[in-house]
Amino acid sequence: xxxxxxxxxxxxxxxxxxxxxxxxxxxxxxxxxxxxxxxxxxxxxxxxxxxxxxxxxxxxxxxxxxxxxxxxxxxxxxxxxxxxxxxxxxxxxxxxxxxxxxxxxxxxxxxxxxxxxxxxxxxxxxxxxxxxxxxxxxxxx
Numbered sequence: 001x002x003x004x005x006x007x008x009x010x011x012x013x014x015x016x017x018x019x020x021x022x023x024x025x026x027x028x029x030x031x032x033x034x035x036x037x038x039x040x041x042x043x044x045x046x047x048x049x050x051x052x053x054x055x056x057x058x059x060x061x062x063x064x065x066x067x068x069x070x071x072x073x074x075x076x077x078x079x080x081x082x083x084x085x086x087x088x089x090x091x092x093x094x095x096x097x098x099x100x101x102x103x104x105x106x107x108x109x110x111x112x113x114x115x116x117x118x119x120x121x122x123x124x125x126x127x128x129x130x131x132x133x134x135x136x137x138x139x140x141x
Contacts, residue, residue, distance in 0.1 A: 014070075018063045025059030 028043035042048035044056040081087040089098060099107040 014067075018067070021059050021063050022056075025056035028055065 024043065026043045026045055028041070028046070030040065030042040030046055030048040033039055033041050040049050041051045041055050044052040046052055078087060089101075093101045097106065099105065
């Protein structure tokens with residue numbers, strides 16, 4: 001999967017949220033569940049009334065349902081954005097830099113940032129799976 005996730009939203013929100021839901025199905029004490037929900041349920045590691053396995057399975061099903069729902073709606077939204085041409089910025093905007101185009105200035109003071117030699121196009125293709133375009137393909141044909 002080639003995901004551009006510069007703020008780590010997937011690990012923070014998806015994986016940690018899934019773990020929090022699953023952990024509740026494992027570690028929920030009968031006293032805390034009774035205080036919060038007024039039920040006699042508990043997590044899998046507590047032997048309260050035999051419902052621990054069902055609570056854990058319910059939490060797993062919930063994580064699966066949220067994951068499927070999110071994937072379906074994200075796919076629909078991204079597909080729609082792709083069809084109308086709004087999913088990506090132009091290659092020219094990528095070359096110039098989105099901060100420069102959108103805000104009229106650089107996001108960082110680049111004189112204090114160390115730079116390295118530019119990567120060869122073959123490395124670019126391996127990483128991003130697409131051709132680095134420096135000119136109009138139609139003009140070359």
